[in-house]
Amino acid sequence: MTTPQPTSAGGPSPRGEWRDEVARLVAGPRGARFAGLFGSAEEDGAVGLSAYLFPQGAPTALVLRTTLPPDALTYPSLTPDLPAAFWYERVLHDLFGVTPAGHPRLDPLLLPLRDPEHTPLPGTARRPRPLDPQESAIPRALTGPGVFTIPHGPVRSGVTESVEYLVETPGEDIPRVQIRLFHKHRGVSKAFEGRTAADAVLVAERVEGIASVAHALAFCHAAETCAGADVPWAARLVRVLFAELERVANHLDVMVRLTEAAGLAVATARFGLHKERVLRLTGRLCGSRFGRGVVVPGGVRGLPALPAAGLGTELGRLHTAVISDWHAAMTTPSFLDRLRGTGPLEVGLARRHGALGPIGKASGCGSDARLDRPYDAYGSLALGPPPEHPGGDVMARTRVRGHEIAQSFRLLSQVVDELRVLAADPPPAVELPGDLTGEASGWAEGPQGETLYVLRLDQGRVARCAPRSASFHNLVLFHEVFAGDILTDFPFVEASFGLSIAGAAI
Known part of the structure; x- marks a missing residue:
């Protein structure tokens, strides 16, 4: 089954009508889930806007489009009625110079300066001139006796990604956190442009390194939809194999960071060992610890390097060891005390935002692209x-990951059984046309949640590619989960989100 072609609702519409229609479709308990808002540079300086929605029970995306003329790059902001659009509209302002009128805070998100000459306009040949970083005053919203700001990052100890958390606090409580991502922004959308689909998938794998397979899948699904390609069954199985190994490795990494924050040295070492075993197994199967080079447009590059019988045995041993240590950690009172009630994400807020992956599932949102x-x-x-x-706290998010690890091992067992009965050397891929032209979206359920790609091809080359990771969609919720928490809870909350800053700062 290939990823279905999204449908377009209505075509270009006046800006206010377009905005109201998006808000109307998302409103209410049975409303569509808001999945993203993307811009594209059109002819003569116009900017196209595309809102991607997923109606409940629908097998494909609903896309609402409008175009802003070059002399009026503004529209009524969605954010007051649709808070999930908050960061998306800031990106439009940064990268396209679009002004969502009425937006509550158009601070820079991806670009540190507000200068039209730096606007890269993804989808055109124009590139920004060199940017000389300038330190700006730390923005501050809280005032009162004893309130001060802790600039946590962008450079932190260990190998943690560069992100700046501005913690506004009177001493111990955390009433407000601001996030500044631009230290990690790499202009990924521009890096896709002009490449063939076969080359562009290499960029997709590097958008968010810890979710390389998920990004490659979402990109290839979009390209295969444009071509109407039917991927061979063997390739579909191999894709699931590497996607689930990636999921297990990511969830183990979250447990490494949680146990480290709790000072559980033995548990940290054990989960680090299990993660390393998963990565080494992935490397033995394909030559890359992160599963890179496996997924290609039309299928996969080849079958796993290990025979199915040996792979099944190794996965079985790994499953037993992981589940045993997971159970030991989740029955350790001193560990559970740090998770229970920490960093709660309110269920209603999670549903309104359309929270993805383990964060959404831990707050009563069951969206999973593999199933939906x-x-x-x-x-x-x-x-x-x-x-x-429905607990929504660090404990709930950890339990979701434990469930998903067990689920992944069951899926891996099914895939290995299927691979055993395949004929020798089945075709791993179909070839896509070299002059492919079209536009489509593709998705995959990464370890962090739904990864979404919007792809436009022109004569076989990428004209526009807008990747949206679950990390970007979910990280804005980090603002919302510190009610009642103190500074020593910060590492538990951050680890429990399990997100990638590189994936958010696309």
Whole structure:
């Protein structure tokens, strides 16, 4: 099954009508889930806007489009009625010079300066001139006796990614956190342009390194939709194999960071060992610890390097060891005390935002692209319903990850059984036309949640590619989860989100 072609609702419409229609479709308990808002440079300086929605139960995306003329790059902001658009509209302002009138805070998000000469306009040949970083005053919203700001980052100890958290506090409580991402921004959308689909998938794998397979899948699904390609069954199975290994490695990494924050040295070492075993197994299967080079437009580059029988045995041993240590950690009172009630994300807020992945599932949102809009081999495997824990705190997010690890090992066992009965050397891929032209979206359920790609091809080359990671969609919720928490809770909350700053600062 290939990723279905999104449908377009209505075509270009007046800006106010377009905005109101997006807000109307998302409003209410049965409203569509807001998945993203993207810009594209059109002819003569105009900017196109595309809002991607997923109506409940729909197998494909609903896309609402409008175009802003070059002399009026403004529209009524969605954010007052649709808070999930908050960061998306800031990106439009940064990269396209679009002004969402009425937006509550148009601070720079991806670019540190407000200068039209630096606007890169993804989708055109224009590139920004060299940018000389300038330190600006730290923005501050809280006032009162004893309130001060702790600039946490962008350079921190260890190998933590560069991000600046501005913690406004009277001493111990955390009433407000601001996030500044621009230290990590790399202009990824521009890096896609002009490449063939086969070359562009190499860029997709590097958008968010810890979710290389998920990004490659979402990109290839979009390209395959443009071509109407039917991926071979063997390739679909191999894609699931590497996607689930990636999920297990990511969830183990979250547990490494949680146990380290709690000072559990033995547990930290054990989960670090298990993560390393998963990465080494992935490397033995394809030559890359991160599964890079496996997924290509039309299928996969080849079958796993290990025979199915040996792979099944190794996965079984790994499953037993991981589940045993996970159970030990989740029955350790001193560890549970640091998770329980920490960093709660309110259920209603999570639903209104359309929170993705373990963060959403831990707050009562069960969205999972593998189940809702199946791709590759997922529609033929016994996936089971996604876990939902209404607690919304660090404990709930950790329990969701434990459930997903067990689920991944069950899926891996099914895939190995299928690979055993395949004929020798089945075709791993189909070839896409070299002059492919079209526009489509593609998605995959990464370890952090739904990864979404909007792709436009022109004569076989990328004219526009807008990747949206779950990290970008979810990280804005980090502002919302510190009610009642103190500074020593910060590392637990950050680790429990399990997000990538590189993936957010696209």
